[in-house]
Amino acid sequence: MTRTAFVAGATGYTGRAVVRLLTERDIDVVAHVRPDSSRLQEWKSHFTEIGARVDTTPWEKAQMRKTLQREEPDLLFYLIGTTRARDRKSNEDNSYEAIDYGLFKLLLDACEEAGAEPRVVYLSAIGVRSSARSAYYRVRWRAEEKLRDSGLAYLIARPAMITGPNRDEIRVLERAGGMLADVASGGLRLIGASRLADRYRSRTNVELATALVEHALEPESAQVVLEGEDLG
Numbered sequence: 001m002t003r004t005a006f007v008a009g010a011t012g013y014t015g016r017a018v019v020r021l022l023t024e025r026d027i028d029v030v031a032h033v034r035p036d037s038s039r040l041q042e043w044k045s046h047f048t049e050i051g052a053r054v055d056t057t058p059w060e061k062a063q064m065r066k067t068l069q070r071e072e073p074d075l076l077f078y079l080i081g082t083t084r085a086r087d088r089k090s091n092e093d094n095s096y097e098a099i100d101y102g103l104f105k106l107l108l109d110a111c112e113e114a115g116a117e118p119r120v121v122y123l124s125a126i127g128v129r130s131s132a133r134s135a136y137y138r139v140r141w142r143a144e145e146k147l148r149d150s151g152l153a154y155l156i157a158r159p160a161m162i163t164g165p166n167r168d169e170i171r172v173l174e175r176a177g178g179m180l181a182d183v184a185s186g187g188l189r190l191i192g193a194s195r196l197a198d199r200y201r202s203r204t205n206v207e208l209a210t211a212l213v214e215h216a217l218e219p220e221s222a223q224v225v226l227e228g229e230d231l232g
Contacts, residue, residue, distance in 0.1 A: 002074045002217055004028045006055075006118070008107060009079030011043050014123060014162060015207035018077055023051040023216070030071055034155050059103055064110040075216055076111070076118040081125075081140075096139040104143045108150050119153040121216050126160045126199070126228055144225075153222035155215055157208075160228050164204035178196045199228035207231075 005022050009015040010031035022029045031051040033043045044054045058065040082099045111118065128140045132155070147154050211231040215221045 002027055004030065004069070004071055004073045005075040005077065005165065005216075006030045006032065006071055006073035007076045007077045008032045008103075009077070009081075009123075010052075010078055011037065011039070011045065013164075013205045014208050014212075015077070015079040016046075017205045018079065018212060019047060019052050019214045020050055021209055025213070027075075029053065030073065032057065034059070057108060061106050061110050061113070064107060065114045068110055068114040068116045073114060073118045075121065076107070076116075077121045077123075077212070077216075078107060079121075079123045080104070081123065100136075101143050101146075105146055108146060108152070111152065112150070117152060119155070119216065119222060120147055120150070121155045121157070121212055122146055123146055123212070124156050124158045126158045128158060154224075155212070155221060156225045157212055157215075157231060158225065158227050159208055159231055160200050160204055161202040162205060162208055163202050164206075198232050201228070203228075203231065 003138045005027050006205050007015055007022070007029060010019050011033055015031075019029050021033050029047075031043075031047040032055045033040060033047075035056040035058055037043065047054050055067060055071075057063050067142070078138050079098060080103060082096060108120070110116075111120075122143065124140050124144055125137065128137045128144060130138065130141050130145075132141065143154055147156065208231060211226070215224070215226060215230075
């Protein structure tokens with residue numbers, strides 16, 4: 001039975017929904033927030049109000065190891081990722097390599113050193129593969145491979161576009177892309193390709209978080225890659 005869940009990326013669009021859904025299931029949730037977050041006090045108030053505990057361990061392996069030893073989580077969610085637009089204008093410390101792979105590797109290495117064996121839920125993306133032309137997808141493939149080689153139980157989720165009206169920032173192109181994907185999915189459904197339609201349709205943060213939590217709490221759901229059609 002799941003007792004404690006550690007959520008890395010708790011303040012993100014999907015992360016905050018995951019934290020809320022877990023607390024509603026009476027699970028002890030540790031919501032990780034960067035100690036240098038400009039909204040730290042706001043997030044502390046929000047997560048405390050919904051029944052989660054807030055952790056501000058720096059992204060440093062020795063300190064993260066101590067946190068994981070103390071908390072002994074049964075579930076570990078990694079819901080962090082940068083965007084392609086942000087990566088193009090970022091410095092070396094704020095890139096696909098540093099965030100989508102580097103921080104995830106740090107967390108898995110900290111688990112190993114702490115002797116922690118949580119089930120890991122990794123939020124990947126549709127189209128991830130080793131031969132992808134985009135660095136965004138290749139780096140996420142390496143993160144998936146790191147998880148598969150870790151020996152830990154895992155769930156890898158590969159949704160299509162995650163969008164909705166309640167994001168903190170306005171993403172016009174993302175919303176437009178989501179609508180176009182949904183139109184295409186509707187066309188696929190009309191010709192009987194329902195699974196393919198479900199794979200490519202957009203999802204809100206609550207839809208995705210609900211699927212992640214339900215699968216994560218299913219005892220038999222491990223060593224599984226969930227494509228879009230599995231996240232409905």
